[in-house]
Amino acid sequence: MKQADKNIAVLRGDGIGPEVVNEAIKILDVISEKTDLRFNFNNGYIGASAIDKFNHPFPDSTKEICNTSDAILFGAIGDPKYDNNPKAKIRPEDGLLEMRKYLGLYANVRPIKVYESLINASPLKANILDNTDFVVFRELTGGIYFGDKGFDNKNNSAFDTCRYTKDEIVRISHLAFKEAEKRRKLLTLVDKANVLETSRLWRDIVQNISNEYKNVEVEYLFVDNAAMKIITNPSHFDVILTENMFGDIITDEASVITGSLGMLPSASIGDKISLFEPIHGSYPQATGKNIANPMAMILSASMMLDLSFGLKKYSEIIEKSVSDALDNGIVTEDINKEKNYSTTYVGSWISERVKKLL
Ligand code: IPM
Numbered sequence: 001m002k003q004a005d006k007n008i009a010v011l012r013g014d015g016i017g018p019e020v021v022n023e024a025i026k027i028l029d030v031i032s033e034k035t036d037l038r039f040n041f042n043n044g045y046i047g048a049s050a051i052d053k054f055n056h057p058f059p060d061s062t063k064e065i066c067n068t069s070d071a072i073l074f075g076a077i078g079d080p081k082y083d084n085n086p087k088a089k090i091r092p093e094d095g096l097l098e099m100r101k102y103l104g105l106y107a108n109v110r111p112i113k114v115y116e117s118l119i120n121a122s123p124l125k126a127n128i129l130d131n132t133d134f135v136v137f138r139e140l141t142g143g144i145y146f147g148d149k150g151f152d153n154k155n156n157s158a159f160d161t162c163r164y165t166k167d168e169i170v171r172i173s174h175l176a177f178k179e180a181e182k183r184r185k186l187l188t189l190v191d192k193a194n195v196l197e198t199s200r201l202w203r204d205i206v207q208n209i210s211n212e213y214k215n216v217e218v219e220y221l222f223v224d225n226a227a228m229k230i231i232t233n234p235s236h237f238d239v240i241l242t243e244n245m246f247g248d249i250i251t252d253e254a255s256v257i258t259g260s261l262g263m264l265p266s267a268s269i270g271d272k273i274s275l276f277e278p279i280h281g282s283y284p285q286a287t288g289k290n291i292a293n294p295m296a297m298i299l300s301a302s303m304m305l306d307l308s309f310g311l312k313k314y315s316e317i318i319e320k321s322v323s324d325a326l327d328n329g330i331v332t333e334d335i336n337k338e339k340n341y342s343t344t345y346v347g348s349w350i351s352e353r354v355k356k357l358l
């Protein structure tokens with residue numbers, strides 16, 4: 001008899017999403033076989049593939065699957081046929097945004113970690129990158145993404161509104177402070193308080209909360225300045241806390257300096273359920289070619305084991321197996337142009353390694 005059943009919603013999505021999700025499932029299956037854990041996978045549609053099938057990017061059947069699961073594994077969404085069509089009525093991205101709001105996934109956590117064997121792939125010099133290891137807490141269900149917006153055909157104008165409530169800022173701030181306590185104890189609030197009212201609210205609230213975390217040093221950086229510092233002195237940062245739009249931009253910036261977009265996982269934390277997805281997108285040019293890097297997805301599954309199920313031991317085994325794959329040159333073409341392996345080969349290699357280490 002298996003001791004603990006975990007129900008996992010599996011939303012493969014578009015492009016390379018399905019291929020990388022399959023590799024993460026290989027790893028979870030190995031853990032299931034060798035332990036008394038059992039993972040049940042419930043498949044749902046999202047994004048462009050859901051529009052094709054249900055004419056909706058986040059259909060009811062997928063909502064139901066998410067509502068009855070313990071965690072969500074998410075591949076990627078997006079399809080070029082929507083990107084250059086500003087008049088498209090439904091978009092894959094709408095499904096993602098609706099899902100975040102519907103499930104209350106309010107904190108997007110993106111660890112930015114540099115792998116020794118990939119330092120030369122970074123656009124930054126190795127000495128600048130040395131010791132870079134930080135994590136961004138991006139607010140995910142508020143701000144300009146979700147404020148009032150509209151077109152005014154008469155005046156040929158359009159508007160998007162950025163609005164934040166105190167509660168929205170408080171809950172993610174506590175998560176970020178708690179993380180800082182476990183790390184180097186430096187929290188950087190990134191905002192634009194010299195211009196924006198919402199940023200002044202963030203500063204005020206974070207200043208107040210900081211009284212509860214006396215051992216955490218807090219600094220405040222304007223987002224333009226932070227964008228420079230992520231390039232010129234990335235090892236300075238420990239925990240960055242920021243609102244939705246700034247977080248979107250600086251996490252893309254932060255992810256490329258590691259030289260390994262295909263390596264970076266993320267978690268979107270909610271009160272009831274959390275979602276785990278790679279930072280990279282649907283990479284349509286690689287779809288079906290068995291060349292996509294599955295490591296970010298595999299590491300996202302590892303974050304799920306730790307954060308949603310409290311199985312840190314297994315999450316560490318997965319991380320070790322991924323870094324063993326890197327050290328042995330078992331990598332996809334994004335990491336090594338000359339000598340590389342397929343998505344399925346890399347996934348199988350890592351799952352064999354996990355099996356050995358369990
Ligand atoms: C991300 C993506 C999304 C965002 C898009 C696809 C809506 O860029 O997850 O960072 O802007 O949040």
Ligand code: MN
Pocket residue numbers: 248249252
């Ligand atoms: Mn983004």
